[in-house]
Amino acid sequence: MAKVYTFANQKGGVGKTTSVVNISAFLAAQGCSALVVDVDPQANATSSLGLEEHLAESLKSGDEATVYHALIEGAPVSQIIQTTRRPRLHLVPSSPALAGAEVELVGMLARETLLRKALAPVLRHYDYVMIDTPPSLGLLTVNALTAADGGVIIPVQCEYLALEGLGQLLRTVNLVRDSLNPRLTIAGVVLTMYDTRTRLSQEVADEVRRYFPKQVFKTVIPRNVRLSEAPSFGETILTYSPGSAGALAYGALTDELLGRQV
Amino acid sequence: MAKVYTFANQKGGVGKTTSVVNISAFLAAQGCSALVVDVDPQANATSSLGLEEHLAESLKSGDEATVYHALIEGAPVSQIIQTTRRPRLHLVPSSPALAGAEVELVGMLARETLLRKALAPVLRHYDYVMIDTPPSLGLLTVNALTAADGGVIIPVQCEYLALEGLGQLLRTVNLVRDSLNPRLTIAGVVLTMYDTRTRLSQEVADEVRRYFPKQVFKTVIPRNVRLSEAPSFGETILTYSPGSAGALAYGALTDELLGRQV
């Protein structure tokens, strides 16, 4: 039975997609089977995993089924899952059409539980399900939190403005735990884009460790340009630049996550 | 009569808030009167302008009026406007409560025009109104686009993933122009966080200039740590580090924007 993790933080550009894609790649490389679920209308996880160009085109035009069809039309996820270039790493793709789902979900029955129900039939085929979310705390992210029995992983960029929204994020996590998913815990907090050259990174990291005393991963992800180059080739860091500081950090983070499993 | 600019891009962390706050500071320093309108529930523009601590606390708890009250309860914006430490620079603050507005707006009459109507009575008191938006294309951003008679300014981070969503953003701008605000133009595209050390920045910049042949500002904002430090002191770059590369770039960008006025 798969462990389902959701990566969430409403602050934009903090490394949610980069973490989902690269941790999943390391899990698959170690022999685990991983399913990435892209619940962001920007579909960055979908393109980062290099879905072939022609498929990417048809996703945009609406011919291929995406997570939108699973949520709004009840299409079976097993028919939406795509394989990627890497063995044991599968993807439920997204597309810009998902942007309309936030409003469409508002009037649907049990709207917060639709993703959880859609994923249930495929959990037994995977060791891990990793859900990427948009930078907001709307119904798409709430769906992802409701599905996350393994817990939520919170990437926090080592920047001052990234500290601001953590209180709101925790309130939302608590609300979802109380009324929708009693098993929702904070599986971990990942410090990202740490820049050793600036004092600011250290100050923010210290502040985050005070705020989440037990949950911050020891592994800190440094700012590393290889991580931002990899998606333009549709590759993960593991195949694009395996010896880079970014690859070493995500490798160590994956090991640390595996070590936290109960 | 004020020129109203909205800064929008659904990709997260691309420099929307940093651009609104710092361009507004340069406009005020040059003798113009500027009103920053924070339409993001993260309220990063509000905290970047150093709203006194006690005020920031009460904003979070809900005692003080914010843009939420103007949109959802019809409170007059003139009663919500706050002054900041800098002369001629005023603020309509936001707070986390605004996150609920996305859903509340769905059922309201003429919901996309509520911000435009709320701002109308105060336009004659300012030379510029600069609207910051959340990283999404939902009703809050649509409200901001509907209000933006001066046009939309699109910050684009010089990263591959930031290219992905531009098509969707343009479709939304065209939709708003066709059905809500015929005066909505693209006032400009700002390249941000340009890193001279990486090839990626140059490639992305070239791609953006191909995509928006006439609208990309000549001034490129470099990646500069002073810009990310300033908000932690509640200061703009102009007072925090006036000689930094970030300050020089935003000063030049402001001059370029003024030069484009018709």
Ligand SMILES: Nc1ncnc2c1ncn2[C@@H]1O[C@H](COP(=O)(O)OP(=O)(O)OP(=O)(O)O)[C@@H](O)[C@H]1O
């Ligand atoms: N450690 C890192 N070092 C350098 N660049 C990084 C790092 N992590 C992510 N990036 C780059 O920074 C940008 C933001 O990261 P990413 O898109 O993963 O964040 P996100 O939280 O998913 O953003 P959004 O809120 O828009 O969904 C991307 O261009 C990415 O390639």
Ligand SMILES: Nc1ncnc2c1ncn2[C@@H]1O[C@H](COP(=O)(O)OP(=O)(O)OP(=O)(O)O)[C@@H](O)[C@H]1O
């Ligand atoms: N040119 C720059 N150089 C270095 N850091 C920058 C620059 N511009 C912005 N930053 C920092 O990068 C982060 C993202 O910028 P900012 O918050 O302005 O983006 P945004 O688009 O408003 O994000 P969101 O989508 O969450 O609203 C912030 O921590 C900010 O301080």
Ligand SMILES: [Mg+2]
């Ligand atoms: Mg993302």
Ligand SMILES: [Mg+2]
């Ligand atoms: Mg912002």
